Structure formats: structure tokens, C-alpha cells
Amino acid sequence: MISIKGLNKSYKMGKNSLHVLKGIDLDVEEGEFVAIMGSSGSGKSTLLNIIGMLDEHDSGTYELDNFRIEKLNETKAANYRNKFLGFIFQSYNLINFKNVLENVALPLYYQKVNRSDRNKIALGYLERVGLGPWANHMPNELSGGQKQRVAIARALAAKPKLLLADEPTGALDTTTSHEVMRLIQEINDEGKTILMVTHEDDIANMCKRIVRLKDGVIISDTKVNQVRV
Ligand code: ADP
Numbered sequence: 001m002i003s004i005k006g007l008n009k010s011y012k013m014g015k016n017s018l019h020v021l022k023g024i025d026l027d028v029e030e031g032e033f034v035a036i037m038g039s040s041g042s043g044k045s046t047l048l049n050i051i052g053m054l055d056e057h058d059s060g061t062y063e064l065d066n067f068r069i070e071k072l073n074e075t076k077a078a079n080y081r082n083k084f085l086g087f088i089f090q091s092y093n094l095i096n097f098k099n100v101l102e103n104v105a106l107p108l109y110y111q112k113v114n115r116s117d118r119n120k121i122a123l124g125y126l127e128r129v130g131l132g133p134w135a136n137h138m139p140n141e142l143s144g145g146q147k148q149r150v151a152i153a154r155a156l157a158a159k160p161k162l163l164l165a166d167e168p169t170g171a172l173d174t175t176t177s178h179e180v181m182r183l184i185q186e187i188n189d190e191g192k193t194i195l196m197v198t199h200e201d202d203i204a205n206m207c208k209r210i211v212r213l214k215d216g217v218i219i220s221d222t223k224v225n226q227v228r229v
């Protein structure tokens with residue numbers, strides 16, 4: 001599903017440039033559940049953002065589902081994201097002036113699904129994450145764990161091939177983190193390919209493979225016995 005070879009990324013700041021990803025090689029097959037680990041500043045989010053077409057690499061190659069990702073204009077990149085990718089972030093990124101159902105239905109709006117179908121589909125995903133009765137509530141009426149479940153429902157609504165999660169449990173207490181991880185494990189059990197950034201060992205051990213980054217280089221890549229929650 002993902003094939004990355006010799007990928008480099010620098011951030012330019014005035015005359016200076018910070019070399020953040022240094023020759024990354026990474027292959028991910030359909031159905032995998034990969035944790036990207038590393039300390040703060042090691043380049044995890046940069047790598048995930050490039051995979052998610054939210055940012056561009058400087059050199060090397062990146063293929064997603066056999067499609068070579070190169071300089072894409074924003075419209076094309078946005079189309080690709082809507083069609084192939086689901087995102088989950090530490091800060092949930094819900095739209096606070098839209099209710100829960102409208103948040104989940106949003107990717108379907110961009111896919112030009114008509115209103116009654118998208119509400120039906122969105123409600124199905126809300127029920128899947130245990131939040132059917134919350135459909136008409138506003139995001140600020142929900143707990144952190146509930147907000148993240150809404151974000152997961154929204155990510156799934158677009159039927160993405162690949163789910164990208166950047167520290168999805170980073171703002172949650174341990175019990176709530178584990179509930180969210182149980183849901184993400186179930187989604188992977190159903191066949192979804194998942195890449196998840198985390199800096200917490202116990203969360204990474206709930207994935208099936210751990211890729212460790214240090215200063216922009218992959219220092220280890222191992223299959224693990226998944227800890228079930
Ligand atoms: P991580 O997610 O592992 O904490 P990041 O990928 O966010 O690391 O950042 C890697 C390095 O790149 C850090 O030193 C960070 O400060 C820098 N960086 C990240 N994004 C930008 C940006 N948009 N402009 C300049 N520097 C950035």
C-alpha cells in the first residue's frame with residue numbers, strides 16, 4: 001500500500017535549513033497496523049504528514065497504492081486525501097459550530113453524496129463508535145474520549161484505504177486511551193491499514209509493528225506481539 005524509498009525532507013527557515021527526514025525507506029502492506037515511535041522532534045509527524053499528502057517531500061520516492069505521489073496541486077491532493085485517506089489527530093479537529101452528525105458527514109459532503117444518504121451513513125458510523133444518541137449534540141458537549149470517537153467515525157465515513165493517526169491518545173487519560181485503542185484495534189481487525197504516531201511504549205505495543213525514528217532516521221523496524229485492550 002505504501003512504498004517509500006530514500007525520502008528526504010528539510011524545512012527551510014530563512015538562510016537555514018533543517019534536515020528532518022534523512023533517507024527514509026518504508027514499505028507498508030494492506031492490513032498492517034504500524035506505530036511510528038520516537039522522541040519529540042524526531043520527525044514522526046513530518047513523515048505522517050507527507051504520507052497523508054499534507055506536506056511534500058524534497059527527494060526520494062513515495063508510492064501510495066501504486067500511485068507515485070509527486071508535486072500535486074492542492075485540488076488534486078485534496079481529492080486524493082478525500083478518496084483514500086482518513087485522519088485522526090491528538091486535538092480531534094472537530095468543527096465546533098457543526099453538530100456531531102454533521103462533523104461525521106463532512107467527508108461525504110466532499111464526496112458529493114446527497115444529504116439524506118450522508119446522514120444515514122454518518123449515523124451508521126456514529127453507532128459503530130457507540131455514539132448514536134449523541135448525533136444532534138455539539139462537540140463541546142462531549143468528553144475528550146467521545147470527541148476522539150467522533151473523529152474516528154468521521155475518518156471512517158469516507159471509507160479510506162488508509163487511516164493515519166497522529167498521537168490519537170495524546171490528550172486522553174489512560175482508561176480513555178485504552179478504550180480508544182480498543183476501537184482502533186477493532187477497525188484494524190476489520191482489515192483497515194493503520195499508521196499511528198505515538199511516543200508512548202504501551203500504546204505502540206497495541207499495534208502490530210513498531211518503526212522507530214531517531215533524528216530523522218529509522219533505527220529499528222520490528223513486528224510485535226500485539227497487546228490487546
Ligand atoms: P515529531 O512529530 O517527531 O515530534 P516533527 O516531525 O513534528 O517531530 O518535527 C521534526 C522537526 O522539524 C522538529 O525539529 C520541528 O521543530 C521541525 N519542524 C516541524 N514542522 C516544521 C515546519 N513547518 N517548519 C519548520 N520546522 C518544522
Ligand code: MG
Pocket residue numbers: 044045046197
Ligand atoms: Mg509530532
